[in-house]
Amino acid sequence: MNKRFLYSVCAVAIVIAVYAFEYILKTKEEAINIEQGQEVKAHTKMFFMPTSTTGAVIHHEGYSLSYHETYEQAEWVAYELKKEHLSSIDRDRPYFEMDKAVKTGAAHWKNYKNSGYDKGHLCPAADKRYNMEAHDETFLTSNISPQNHQFNAGIWNDLEQKVRYWAKKHDGVFVITGGVLNEALPTIGEEQVAVPNQFFKIVLDYNSGHPKLIAFLIPNKDSRKPLANFVVPVDAIETLTGIDFFYQWDDRQENLLEADIHLKDWF
Numbered sequence: 001m002n003k004r005f006l007y008s009v010c011a012v013a014i015v016i017a018v019y020a021f022e023y024i025l026k027t028k029e030e031a032i033n034i035e036q037g038q039e040v041k042a043h044t045k046m047f048f049m050p051t052s053t054t055g056a057v058i059h060h061e062g063y064s065l066s067y068h069e070t071y072e073q074a075e076w077v078a079y080e081l082k083k084e085h086l087s088s089i090d091r092d093r094p095y096f097e098m099d100k101a102v103k104t105g106a107a108h109w110k111n112y113k114n115s116g117y118d119k120g121h122l123c124p125a126a127d128k129r130y131n132m133e134a135h136d137e138t139f140l141t142s143n144i145s146p147q148n149h150q151f152n153a154g155i156w157n158d159l160e161q162k163v164r165y166w167a168k169k170h171d172g173v174f175v176i177t178g179g180v181l182n183e184a185l186p187t188i189g190e191e192q193v194a195v196p197n198q199f200f201k202i203v204l205d206y207n208s209g210h211p212k213l214i215a216f217l218i219p220n221k222d223s224r225k226p227l228a229n230f231v232v233p234v235d236a237i238e239t240l241t242g243i244d245f246f247y248q249w250d251d252r253q254e255n256l257l258e259a260d261i262h263l264k265d266w267f
Contacts, residue, residue, distance in 0.1 A: 039059060040059055043061075043080065044059055044064060045080050045174060047248050048078065048080075048174045048176075048204060048206075048246065048248075049064060049078055050066070050076055050078065050176060050243050050244060050245045050246070050247070051243055051244040051245075051247055052066035052075070052076075052243075053066070053068070053075060053241075053242055053243060054066060054067065054068050054069065054075065056068070056069070056102070056103065056104070058099070058101045058102060058142065060101070060137050060140070061133060061134055061137060062079060062123065062128045062133075062134035062137055062138070063077055063078065063079035063123040063128075063137075063138075063143070064077070064078050064079065065077045065078070065122075065142055065143065067099075067102050067104070067106065067142055068181060069104040070181075070194075071179075071181045071185070071193070071194035072106075072107035072111070072191050072192065072193040072194065073107065073142070073144070073145045073179065073181075073193060073194065074122060074142055074143065074145070074178060075178050075179075075181055075241065075243065076122075076176055076177065076178040076241075076243060077122035077123045077143060077176070077177050077178060078174070078175065078176045078177075079123050079127070079174075079175055080172065080173075080174050080175075081127050081163065081164070081167040081172065081173050081174075081175055082167065082171075082172040083167055083168055083171050083172050084130070085127065085128070085129075085130045085167070086130075086164055086167060086168055087129040087130045088129070089129045089130075091125075091129055091132065091135045091136075093125070093139070094136045094139050095109075095139070096109035096119060096139050096140070096141055096144070097109075097139065097140055097141065098140070098141050099140040099141060099142035099143075101142075102142055106140070106141045106142045107141055107189070107191045107193050108141065108189075108191065109141050109144075110189065110190075111188055111189025111190065111191050111193045112144075112146065112188065112189065112193075113189075115146065115188040115189065117146035117147060117148065117149070117188060117195060118146070118147045118148070118149050118152040118153075119141075119144040119146075119147075120144055120145050120146065120147030120152045120156070120199075121138055121143060121144060122143050122144065122145060122177045122178060123138050123143050123175075123177065124138065124160045125138040125139065126160065126164070127160070127163075127164065127175075145178075145179045145193075145196060145199070146188055146193060146194075146195040146196070147199070147220060148220050148221050148222065150221070150222030151199075151218070151219075151220050151221055151222060151223070154222055154223065154224075155218060155222075155223045155224075155225070155227070155230075156199065156218065158227060159201060159216060159218070159227055162227060163175060163201070163203055166203060166205065166266065170205040170207055170208055171207045172206075172207055173203050173204060173205050173206075174203070174204040174206060175201065175202070175203055175204075176200075176201070176202040176204075176245060177199070177200065177201045177202075178199070178200055178241070178243075179194070179196025179198070179199050179200075179220075180196050180197065180198040180199070180200060180217075180237075180240050180241055181194055181196060181241070185197065195220070196220055197219065197220055198217055198218065198219055198220060198240075199217075199218055199220060200215065200216060200217050200218075200237045200240075200241070201215070201216045201218075202214070202215045202216075202234060202237065202245060203215075203266075204246075205265075211253075211257060212257075212262060212265045212266070213234055213246075213257045213258065213262070214231060214261075214262065214263075214265070214266045215231065215232055215233065215234045215236075215237055216230045216231055216232070217230055217232045217236065217237060217240075218230045228263060228267055231261050231263060232261070233258060233259055233260060233261055234246075234257070234258035234259075235258045235259050238258070245258065246258065
């Protein structure tokens with residue numbers, strides 16, 4: 001048999017072996033990431049987690065989320081914002097990366113390229129400046145949704161700053177955020193990432209003697225109206241999303257807090 005032929009066969013075998021080894025390593029790494037994402041972290045407030053309509057709940061160190069594959073984004077992101085989390089450290093922005101803990105595969109950031117929409121954070125990076133890991137994991141693509149730039153830089157940014165003010169005032173709050181997802185939404189990119197017409201944010205103060213809730217529902221467009229104009233009962237957001245917030249509470253407490261608007265407790 002020709003030596004050159006033998007060398008060629010050996011070379012091909014080595015290349016196949018290398019690719020097979022890399023595939024096995026990648027598969028094992030993905031399995032580890034998925035498993036770690038399913039683990040409840042030490043500081044996760046499970047008592048305040050909403051229901052998931054998909055069952056795809058992922059726990060990162062700084063926040064938890066429920067991923068909705070149909071719309072290629074989280075249906076909600078939930079996290080605790082403690083007073084001691086508030087920091088003015090100006091950390092470098094990392095590149096956006098796909099969330100390897102999403103079993104079905106999170107949408108790629110390239111879907112947003114030339115779409116006309118911002119990569120809008122659901123859990124703001126500014127809420128997680130207290131350490132590098134917490135900050136950088138907010139740049140996973142499972143934590144973003146397409147947002148109108150004027151909305152993202154305007155009233156939505158105002159609300160995020162207000163939440164940080166409340167976290168300082170009330171010695172910590174719990175926050176739940178998401179877009180209102182439905183089949184009629186426009187999409188962007190090859191993976192057809194849905195563009196929500198509205199975004200919601202629910203804030204819970206649980207440190208002031210008795211729980212207090214405030215919920216916002218804001219159209220995904222520029223607005224100069226006061227934030228108070230967009231306050232709605234939590235029940236209204238539940239009706240739109242099919243998500244049950246704070247279902248762990250007893251029915252009387254849940255109904256009392258979710259059915260009404262309590263502006264005087266916040267503004």
